[in-house]
Amino acid sequence: MTRLAAALALAIGLPLAAAASPKLVSFEQLRGWREDDHDAALSAFLETCGDLDARDWQALCGLAREATDARAFFELFFQPVLVEGGRDALFTGYYEPELRGSEVPDGRHVAPVYRVPDDLPSEGPWLTRQEIEQSGALKGRGLEIAYVDPVDLFFLQIQGSGRVRLPSGKVIRLGYGGANRQPYSSVGQELVARGVYEPHEVSAEVIRAWVRRNPSAGRALLWTNRSYVFFREVNEVPAERGPLGAMNRSxxxxxxxxxxxxxxxxxxxxxxxxxxxxxLRRLMVAQDTGSAIKGAQRGDIFFGTGRLAGKRAGRTRDGGRMVVLLPIQRAWDMLPQTLADPA
Incomplete structure (x- = not known):
């Protein structure tokens, strides 16, 4: 690791192994920077900045609340830092599904949405998806929040949050509760590996259709993803607000x-x-995580709630780059030299 990489890791509070190849860049090097809606980005930043503990972040959060020119605020108090970790950049999308469901099993809604079991270990992998579903290990323990279509449950777990509309009209809002800590694997990539589809043909809708056409093989396909997610009810979040992310904010x-x-x-x-x-050329805020989101240039864009958002998210699989904006003193303390060459 270079001295610059080590300095960056210390500056932003990350493990030394994380900062593989950092580079300072200027705002002029951010393509489309001037044309973005910086007020919208500032509003998103204010949603979570009050939860950041470090003094420099807290100071910036206070200034953000008083800012009258959003672009000037970011340019004055932040330094863009490009961090590359060896993997190709990949940006995908996710959304908050809205599903049909039932409070009791019926003809279509037979897959239980489970709360976190009391005996889920705090460390190490637990039962796999197949073991949970095939053995009925959680059945009859009062963990069922609602029942949904089995394929819908699988994609709900990938997204990590969602809404279930019951026949009565009641809507249950679900947030991430926990997981079995088994490795996540892409069923889309599994279909490509089997020669069923080419990479460019795979989407969430294509996978759904294939599983429904092939019920037995489809169930076995879903089991290749050993990861299993548990949920909690978050009905205190107003309907017009987004779901809770990893920072427990909308x-x-x-x-x-x-x-x-x-x-x-x-x-x-x-x-x-x-x-x-x-x-996309857009200023966003890092407010969520995901089991499949690994690497310095790996990101997942939140597209919103409902079917249209799901279609847009499912079509997103793009290259590009992301550049982190750090408090300016935090970034410059690591490198007393001029800005890096254009990226």
């Missing part, structure tokens, strides 16, 4: 980014540049 559509906290501090502003069918 997240914002198209302004919240799920990141790997080994590389990006939660609560930090992040400039995102993606390529693909609908390129």
């Amino acid at each position: 997240i914002t559509p198209m302004r919240t980014l799920a990141v790997d906290p080994a590389y990006v501090p939660l609560g930090a502003p992040v400039w995102l540049e993606t390529e693909g069918e609908a390129p």
Whole structure:
């Protein structure tokens, strides 16, 4: 590791192994920076900045509450830092599903949405998805929040939050409660590995359709993802607000980014540049995490709630880059030299 990498790790409070290849860049090097809606980004930043403990972050949060020019605030008090960790950049999308469900099993809604079991160990892997579903290990223990379609449950667990609409009209809002700590694996990649689809053909809708056409093989396919997520009810969050993220605050559509906290501090502003069918040039905030989000240049964009958001999220699989905005003194203390060359 270079001295610069070690300095960056110390500056942002990350493990030394995390800061593999940092580089300071200027705001002029952020493509589309001037054209973004910085007021929207500032609102998202204010949602969680009060929970950051460090003095410099707290000072900036106080200044953010009084800021009248959002772009000037970010440019005056932050330094863009590009951190690369060896893997290719990948940006995907996620959303908050809204599902049909029932309080008791019926013809279609037979998969229980479980609360966290009391005997879930605090460390180490627990039962796999297949073991939980095939053995009925949790059945009859009063852990059932609602019942939904089995395929919908699988994708609900991937997203980590959602809403279940009952026949009575009541809506149960679900937040992430815990997991079995088994490794996550992509069933889409599994279908590609089997030669069923080409990589560009795979999406959430394609996977759903394949599983429904092949019930037995589809169930076995879902079991290849050993990870299993438990939920909790979060009905105290108003319907018009976003679901709770990793910082236990409501997240914002198209302004919240799920990141790997080994590389990006939660609560930090992040400039995102993606390529693909609908390129993004946008200031976001690192307010969430995910079991599949690993690496310095790996991010997951929150698209919002409902079916349309789900379609947009499912089509997103783009390259690009993200640049973390750090408190300016924190960034510059690590490197008493001029800005790096344009990235």
